[in-house]
Amino acid sequence: MANSPSGDSVTDRLVRVLETFTPTRTVQTAAEIGRRAGLPGSSAHRIVGELVDAGLLERDDDRRIRIGVRLWELATRSSQALRLRQVAMPAMERVQARVREHTQLAILEQDEALFLERLSAPDSGANITRIAGRLPLHASSSGLVLLAFGERELQERVLAEPLIALTRETITDPAVLRRKLAEVRTLGHAVARGFIETVSTGVAVPVRDEAGRVTAALSVVLPRDAPTEPALRDLHAGKRDIEQALGFRG
Amino acid sequence: MANSPSGDSVTDRLVRVLETFTPTRTVQTAAEIGRRAGLPGSSAHRIVGELVDAGLLERDDDRRIRIGVRLWELATRSSQALRLRQVAMPAMERVQARVREHTQLAILEQDEALFLERLSAPDSGANITRIAGRLPLHASSSGLVLLAFGERELQERVLAEPLIALTRETITDPAVLRRKLAEVRTLGHAVARGFIETVSTGVAVPVRDEAGRVTAALSVVLPRDAPTEPALRDLHAGKRDIEQALGFRG
Numbered sequence: 001m002a003n004s005p006s007g008d009s010v011t012d013r014l015v016r017v018l019e020t021f022t023p024t025r026t027v028q029t030a031a032e033i034g035r036r037a038g039l040p041g042s043s044a045h046r047i048v049g050e051l052v053d054a055g056l057l058e059r060d061d062d063r064r065i066r067i068g069v070r071l072w073e074l075a076t077r078s079s080q081a082l083r084l085r086q087v088a089m090p091a092m093e094r095v096q097a098r099v100r101e102h103t104q105l106a107i108l109e110q111d112e113a114l115f116l117e118r119l120s121a122p123d124s125g126a127n128i129t130r131i132a133g134r135l136p137l138h139a140s141s142s143g144l145v146l147l148a149f150g151e152r153e154l155q156e157r158v159l160a161e162p163l164i165a166l167t168r169e170t171i172t173d174p175a176v177l178r179r180k181l182a183e184v185r186t187l188g189h190a191v192a193r194g195f196i197e198t199v200s201t202g203v204a205v206p207v208r209d210e211a212g213r214v215t216a217a218l219s220v221v222l223p224r225d226a227p228t229e230p231a232l233r234d235l236h237a238g239k240r241d242i243e244q245a246l247g248f249r250g
Numbered sequence: 251m252a253n254s255p256s257g258d259s260v261t262d263r264l265v266r267v268l269e270t271f272t273p274t275r276t277v278q279t280a281a282e283i284g285r286r287a288g289l290p291g292s293s294a295h296r297i298v299g300e301l302v303d304a305g306l307l308e309r310d311d312d313r314r315i316r317i318g319v320r321l322w323e324l325a326t327r328s329s330q331a332l333r334l335r336q337v338a339m340p341a342m343e344r345v346q347a348r349v350r351e352h353t354q355l356a357i358l359e360q361d362e363a364l365f366l367e368r369l370s371a372p373d374s375g376a377n378i379t380r381i382a383g384r385l386p387l388h389a390s391s392s393g394l395v396l397l398a399f400g401e402r403e404l405q406e407r408v409l410a411e412p413l414i415a416l417t418r419e420t421i422t423d424p425a426v427l428r429r430k431l432a433e434v435r436t437l438g439h440a441v442a443r444g445f446i447e448t449v450s451t452g453v454a455v456p457v458r459d460e461a462g463r464v465t466a467a468l469s470v471v472l473p474r475d476a477p478t479e480p481a482l483r484d485l486h487a488g489k490r491d492i493e494q495a496l497g498f499r500g
Contacts, residue, residue: 010260010300011264011297011300011303011306012300012304014264014304015304015306018324018325019324021324021327022327022328023328025328026329026330026333047261050259050260050262051261054261054262054264056265058330066329066330067324067325067328067329069329069357070359070360071325071329072325072329072331072332072382073331073359073364073382073384074265074268074271074325075268075317075321075322075324075325076322076325076326076382077272077273077380077381077383078271078272078273078275078276078316078317079276079316079317079319079321079322080276080308080316080319081319081323082322083276090372093369107319109319109320109323110305119343122340130327131326131327131336132322132323132326132332133327134323
């Protein structure tokens with residue numbers, strides 16, 4: 001596409017506009033979008049106006065801007081995220097019916113765990129995960145699974161970066177993380193007790209696609225001191241169901 | 251954004267590229283995208299390349315193009331569609347646990363019913379609905395609810411257009427549709443027996459937001475000759491739960 005005087009493409013600017021919207025910032029003025037996207041005011045107003053005209057953004061009665069339903073529709077209806085989520089949903093429902101806390105499905109995206117789905121019981125405990133939200137690979141049980149069964153290069157990249165502590169129990173020492181990843185591979189599951197929130201324990205298992213590659217992590221979030229064994233049995237049953245639906249013959 | 255020689259904006263071209271992907275056409279070559287989007291080959295390759303660089307589209311090992319997970323993430327994480335779906339999900343789960351067929355949530359979008367969520371029992375019957383898919387307002391039970399409780403202008407617009415028959419039972423006579431809409435308003439629900447697929451009956455109820463506006467339709471799809479009364483009781487209970495969560499004090 002055409003480039004602006006500053007040399008960034010229109011696509012870059014579009015992405016920067018979309019990136020200003022987050023799970024906790026769903027409504028903004030055009031001026032706020034421009035400032036957060038690093039765009040000059042006139043440019044921000046023009047690009048926001050065009051995106052509103054196209055339905056990708058929506059303007060409410062107070063002239064504040066939201067992500068448009070049309071963008072959600074176009075991004076979702078033919079996405080791999082939807083396909084995987086649909087294949088996994090029956091198994092997730094069965095896990096959720098037994099565990100009755102939180103059941104989640106995550107994939108690897110840009111060196112983080114991206115959550116495609118989360119089912120939660122109305123009265124279940126704490127859980128920071130959001131649909132279309134992300135968590136660090138080294139801290140979440142889903143991330144540990146995706147990292148442990150991921151490519152060597154991914155592991156070295158993550159181990160070379162600072163490991164951020166979300167709680168006092170998050171693994172921040174690369175040597176400890178390396179041992180944890182070896183353990184996850186040996187056991188075939190990850191337990192993250194208090195790594196994300198001190199009150200919760202995450203438990204995750206890998207899900208393989210028809211080529212045998214780990215394509216997702218199926219996980220539950222339990223109260224910190226709940227026994228993990230019953231949940232692990234349910235997760236393994238769920239994992240097998242999803243893998244069968246994906247065509248994996250393990 | 252900058253305009254092309256033909257006068258359409260880059261945003262228009264971007265939307266046309268995204269629109270070439272559908273629930274049944276999830277993978278295409280850049281050349282196919284260009285042809286379907288009405289873009290010259292060089293232009294199509296450039297825009298697809300930029301969208302791939304930005305992660306909004308993805309290129310697989312065979313150089314075929316898909317919707318990118320990053321686009322799904324950006325479009326979903328702060329969307330109204332996700333918010334409404336999340337609010338409705340516990341009630342939908344309860345309806346689904348009792349009806350054990352298909353439970354759906356739809357909103358009005360560009361004069362069609364757009365489905366935000368669909369829960370299906372593994373052994374349930376036929377259902378053409380897809381998540382992020384659409385159905386005509388006059389034919390689906392969800393659409394009839396959204397139309398009956400929608401603005402007068404919407405009704406007149408739909409009644410003035412040809413009413414497409416999806417089956418021999420779909421209402422195609424504007425006068426009959428007008429009477430049906432009055433009935434839906436009187437009863438507070440819509441039954442569409444065989445309108446979409448001859449083997450199925452859709453049943454839908456309106457869901458009101460805190461301002462009392464009908465913001466969505468909650469529906470089930472049943473085998474054609476199943477009794478509708480038990481499903482209606484479950485739908486009304488579900489509708490009340492969602493309205494309460496949305497802040498409607500009816």
